[in-house]
Amino acid sequence: MKKIALLIMLVSSLASAQLPYTNRPDLVRPLLDEFRKEALERGVEVKERLAAIDSIMIVEQPENRNGKPSLAGYEADGITWTRGQDIWIELKRSKMEENDGSRLRLFLHELGHAMGLDDCCLCHYNIMRCQASDRANFLFRDEDLARIYLDAFFEAIRNPKKWNDGHTHY
Ligand SMILES: [Zn+2]
Numbered sequence: 001m002k003k004i005a006l007l008i009m010l011v012s013s014l015a016s017a018q019l020p021y022t023n024r025p026d027l028v029r030p031l032l033d034e035f036r037k038e039a040l041e042r043g044v045e046v047k048e049r050l051a052a053i054d055s056i057m058i059v060e061q062p063e064n065r066n067g068k069p070s071l072a073g074y075e076a077d078g079i080t081w082t083r084g085q086d087i088w089i090e091l092k093r094s095k096m097e098e099n100d101g102s103r104l105r106l107f108l109h110e111l112g113h114a115m116g117l118d119d120c121c122l123c124h125y126n127i128m129r130c131q132a133s134d135r136a137n138f139l140f141r142d143e144d145l146a147r148i149y150l151d152a153f154f155e156a157i158r159n160p161k162k163w164n165d166g167h168t169h170y
Contacts, residue, residue, distance in 0.1 A: 020053040020089075027096050028056050031107045042154045046115065053114050055088045062090035077132055078106050080113035087114050102137040108153060116160035122169040127153040 022028040032050070039046040062079040077092045089110045096103055108127050113119075119130035125139060127149055139145045152170075156163035 018047065018051050020050065021055040022057065024058040024096070027058060028107075031104065032056075034104070035108065035111055038150055039154055039157070042151070042158075044154045044158045046157065049115050050111075052085070053087045053089065053111075056110075057088070057090050058093050058096050059090050060093055062092055077102075078110040080110045082114075089114060102132060105137055105140050106132070108150075112153065112157065115157045116164075117156055118164045120167070120169065125149060125170055128156065128163070 019029075019032065036046060036050070062076045075092075077095045079090050081088050081090070091106060091110065095106050105127060109129075112128050117128050120126060120128050121130040123129045124133065125136045129136060140149060156167070
């Protein structure tokens with residue numbers, strides 16, 4: 001009987017570990033659902049890697065690695081921290097409460113890091129582009145273009161090493 005109780009506890013703790021903790025489920029849950037749906041449509045497995053993210057927190061201003069709000073004059077809209085097995089994400093509240101194409105792009109960009117993708121500063125429109133771009137955000141609002149960007153993004157997530165080792169910049 002004791003064994004069964006332990007087993008049930010283990011199963012329920014695994015089940016609750018599926019989704020990262022967030023202080024703003026109203027903003028984060030729908031975006032996570034969208035991410036999982038887009039991944040599933042392309043046959044990319046992300047469940048396990050999502051479960052490895054401890055938290056996705058909406059904050060006033062994510063701090064850079066030096067503990068300051070800006071790095072080389074740039075304020076970060078999002079930061080993904082990794083320390084050993086731990087991964088956590090901080091997203092800027094003002095960006096996450098906007099809905100002009102930048103919210104989903106920012107969210108996906110940081111999840112991309114959590115999935116193992118590096119920034120790329122040579123790409124213009126790719127979701128893993130290192131800096132936010134108004135034009136990229138604008139184009140991302142077009143359904144057909146968004147699909148193309150999402151295809152490239154999930155292809156990178158399917159094989160992060162291939163993306164990190166080198167890719168065609170666009
Ligand atoms: Zn690139």
